[in-house]
Amino acid sequence: xxxxxxxxKINVExxxxxxxxxYPAGVAFREEFEGDYRxxxxxxxxxxxxxxxxxxxxxxxxxxxxxxxxxxxxxxxTVGQGHSTDTGSIKVKIPPYNHxxxxxxxx
Numbered sequence: 044x045x046x047x048x049x050x051x052k053i054n055v056e057x058x059x060x061x062x063x064x065x066y067p068a069g070v071a072f073r074e075e076f077e078g079d080y081r082x083x084x085x086x087x088x089x090x091x092x093x094x095x096x097x098x099x100x101x102x103x104x105x106x107x108x109x110x111x112x113x114x115x116x117x118x119x120x121t122v123g124q125g126h127s128t129d130t131g132s133i134k135v136k137i138p139p140y141n142h143x144x145x146x147x148x149x150x
Contacts, residue, residue, distance in 0.1 A: 050072035050073055050074070050075075051072070051073050052070050052071075052072060053070060053071040053072070053073065053080065053146050053147060053148075054067075054070060054071075054146075054147045055067075055068045055069045055070055055071050055082060055084065055144055055145065055146055055147070056068050056144070056145045056147065057142040057143070057144060057145075058134070058142060058143045058144075058145045059141075059142055060141065060142065060143060065145065066142075067085070068084050068085060068086075068144060069082065069083045069084040069085045070082075070083050071083070071095070071146050074094075077094075077096075078096070078097070079094045079095060079096040079097070080094065080095040080096075080133075080146060081093070081094055082094065082095065082109075082144075084144070090114075091111065091112075092111070092112040092114070093109060093110065093111055093112070093122070093137075094109070094110045094112065094119065095107050095108075095109055095110075095125070095133060095135060095146065096108055096110060104126055104127050105126065105127040105133075106124065106125070106126050106127075107124065107125040107126065107127075107133055107135060108121045108123070108124050108125075109121065109122050109123030109124065109125065109135050109137055109144075110122065122137055122138075123135055123136050123137035123138065124136060125143075125144075130148065131148045132145055132146055132147050132148055133145070133146040134146075
């Protein structure tokens with residue numbers, strides 16, 4: 044089981060691609076054992092768990108996938124994708140949402 048009190052808390056924001064404004068979205072926690080980030084997004088129910096996991100690294104950019112965890116079937120489904128930024132953050136898209144999720148300065 045994950046312990047939020049021991050994990051580093053990372054702020055997560057929605058980024059509007061049209062006007063570049065940022066809005067609070069929730070928090071993420073680095074899961075050291077799995078090497079991914081568990082998301083707690085304010086507008087998603089707590090029963091629905093989302094994770095951001097690195098998938099590859101090339102040209103100084105990491106690519107990521109967003110996974111939704113299905114507790115009944117005990118597996119994860121890919122629901123979005125993203126990449127690292129030059130500022131050390133992670134930017135991801137989860138369709139059908141137009142806004143990007145931004146995990147602030149994770150590196």
